[in-house]
Amino acid sequence: MPTYSDNGPDPSEQDTNLPPPEQHARQYAAVRDAHETELIEDYVELIGDLLDHAGEARATDIAARMGVRQATVARMIRRLNDQGLVTNEPYRSIFLTERGRAMAEESRKRHGVVLQFLRSLGVDDATARIDAEGMEHHVSETTLGIMHAFTRSQNKAGD
């Protein structure tokens, strides 16, 4: 178990001051907001991937890849439909609306940037995939841009 206390400047020794209460609250609010959209985005992204890769997105496959039951997927699909992100007729495959496609594309891109960034930092593939899945929804546009630039510079340097 690493302790990060060997020597040199220690990044875990941040300035010990707490942010002012309102700013602090905004930080947590941002996390809560992210959580609300997170799962929606994951479903939409996965449906997009399945459509691209397998030609269709069936509830069974979504359930298997999400690691949840089909009943859970069915209800989520209804919610996505309510929000105008997918179209679905009973017992048929699921398709993305224009908005759904846009969200899937956005999500896929964001996911890709984070994943490649982690890899270019030197994180092994399996770990990078897990971390990217969790991190992707919490990375701001600003940070995403910086990650993208970093990855590109690393790749260039690696040539």
Place this chain on the structure above:
Amino acid sequence: MPTYSDNGPDPSEQDTNLPPPEQHARQYAAVRDAHETELIEDYVELIGDLLDHAGEARATDIAARMGVRQATVARMIRRLNDQGLVTNEPYRSIFLTERGRAMAEESRKRHGVVLQFLRSLGVDDATARIDAEGMEHHVSETTLGIMHAFTRSQNKAGD
């Protein structure tokens, strides 16, 4: 709105293959697991910070900093108590148990590493704080170690 499609190797162009279903499911399961402990850790970390910084952790302050109502805090405190992370007598300040202190310390360290890493990447302070808050629970030990090393090397280079 950045498109990440200017030129050069594009990190968003990841290999298009989906992971095998079981691995994919494990990734999502990891995210769900993280979500379960996330809020607990945030509360414990905040309580630890308040104890260190203000000498006591009162429900009002926790509520203000979390950006939620006191009723929400009260119920969460009971849950933390049930899990053996805090001790509290009615109408008194809250304290951490040994386990709670360990979790707070762990969390604080992790948070610090991620925050400093983002800063040393060049992310502005306000953004780094928000992103760190969300990312911290989704960063594996492996990645955390790499972030820590990166930050130290950057700081050294910056001298």
Place this chain on the structure above:
DNA sequence: AAACTTTTTTAGCCAAGGCTAAACTGTGCA
């Protein structure tokens, strides 16, 4: 000491996202 204010707690509502069980639809094969 009594009254008022603040803090804490409790009770109860709601939505989200898991689950199981059971009903229903569609498909493929005898």
Place this chain on the structure above:
DNA sequence: TGCACAGTTTAGCCTTGGCTAAAAAAGTTT
């Protein structure tokens, strides 16, 4: 053609984590 099985949907349960409203305790002020 009809039947069995796989896939899908619905119904209903549970926990979590927000909320408001109201009760109870603590603290403060006159």
